[in-house]
Amino acid sequence: MRLNVCSGKPVWILDRWVDxxxxxxxxxxxxxxxxxxxxxxxxxxxxxRLRDDQLLHITPDGEILESKSFSKILIDNxxxxxxxxxxxxxxxxxxxxxxxIQPALEDGVKWKKGDLLISARNxxxxxxxxxxxxxxxxxxxxxxxxxxSAQFVDYHTISVFDNNIIIGPPDKFKFLTAKETNRxxxxxxxxxxxxxxxxxxxxxxxxxxxxxxRAQILxxxxxxxxETDHGRQLRFTKKExxxxxxxxxxxxxxxxxxxxxYLTEEEVSTPIAALKDLKCSNANQ
Numbered sequence: 001m002r003l004n005v006c007s008g009k010p011v012w013i014l015d016r017w018v019d020x021x022x023x024x025x026x027x028x029x030x031x032x033x034x035x036x037x038x039x040x041x042x043x044x045x046x047x048x049r050l051r052d053d054q055l056l057h058i059t060p061d062g063e064i065l066e067s068k069s070f071s072k073i074l075i076d077n078x079x080x081x082x083x084x085x086x087x088x089x090x091x092x093x094x095x096x097x098x099x100x101i102q103p104a105l106e107d108g109v110k111w112k113k114g115d116l117l118i119s120a121r122n123x124x125x126x127x128x129x130x131x132x133x134x135x136x137x138x139x140x141x142x143x144x145x146x147x148x149s150a151q152f153v154d155y156h157t158i159s160v161f162d163n164n165i166i167i168g169p170p171d172k173f174k175f176l177t178a179k180e181t182n183r184x185x186x187x188x189x190x191x192x193x194x195x196x197x198x199x200x201x202x203x204x205x206x207x208x209x210x211x212x213x214r215a216q217i218l219x220x221x222x223x224x225x226x227e228t229d230h231g232r233q234l235r236f237t238k239k240e241x242x243x244x245x246x247x248x249x250x251x252x253x254x255x256x257x258x259x260x261x262y263l264t265e266e267e268v269s270t271p272i273a274a275l276k277d278l279k280c281s282n283a284n285q
Contacts, residue, residue, distance in 0.1 A: 006280030025103035224262035
């Protein structure tokens with residue numbers, strides 16, 4: 001939904017099942033992840049049982065520009081084996097589980113402006129998809145495992161919040177070893193290698209969110225990390241933890257958080273100025 005600044009009434013509501021990230025592209029439109037229960041499958045057994053992730057492109061006014069089945073995109077691009085050949089489908093209704101669609105705002109070594117970096121958690125795979133021609137131009141499975149929050153960093157690198165967990169076991173057994181935690185990986189398309197520049201800091205802070213999480217490389221080379229399942233947000237410089245915050249609700253409970261953003265002074269200056277100058281003549285508008 002889109003809310004009016006001067007009122008609690010929504011400007012519009014889009015009645016679709018959408019979740020996870022909401023990201024602006026270079027044209028000011030939104031890419032969000034939506035769901036469709038296998039509507040495109042010719043195989044009736046699959047159609048009735050499998051959740052199908054959709055790429056939903058909408059305007060700031062709530063108008064749907066396009067909706068694309070990602071399982072159909074995978075099949076059309078020759079990835080049928082990745083979609084259906086890695087697990088027992090009878091026990092897995094959610095084979096893809098997209099949790100971020102990140103539009104490229106500029107050209108890079110492997111992508112063009114407007115391409116989409118897509119994180120598919122249940123495949124432990126990242127894709128770069130080109131909406132203009134329907135082609136997957138790059139994909140990589142691992143070293144991340146059940147990851148979240150893949151983002152473009154510069155013209156040749158991306159960052160990945162790697163949950164680094166096994167899906168299914170109780171929390172105590174989700175990591176392969178007791179010393180492991182969530183990771184933040186930087187993948188370089190030029191060298192085809194990844195690094196962990198924040199490994200030492202995270203070994204001390206020990207984030208262990210299982211089902212969610214977000215990492216954002218900051219303008220100064222620092223890191224903003226959201227340990228979603230445990231209600232904790234952390235801000236690191238390159239060398240140390242600057243601050244952390246736990247979203248305490250009361251003495252016994254921690255409040256929910258989700259998809260937090262770290263905004264610089266420059267990034268918030270325009271909206272703050274607009275809010276300062278705004279005069280709401282009627283609170284019911």
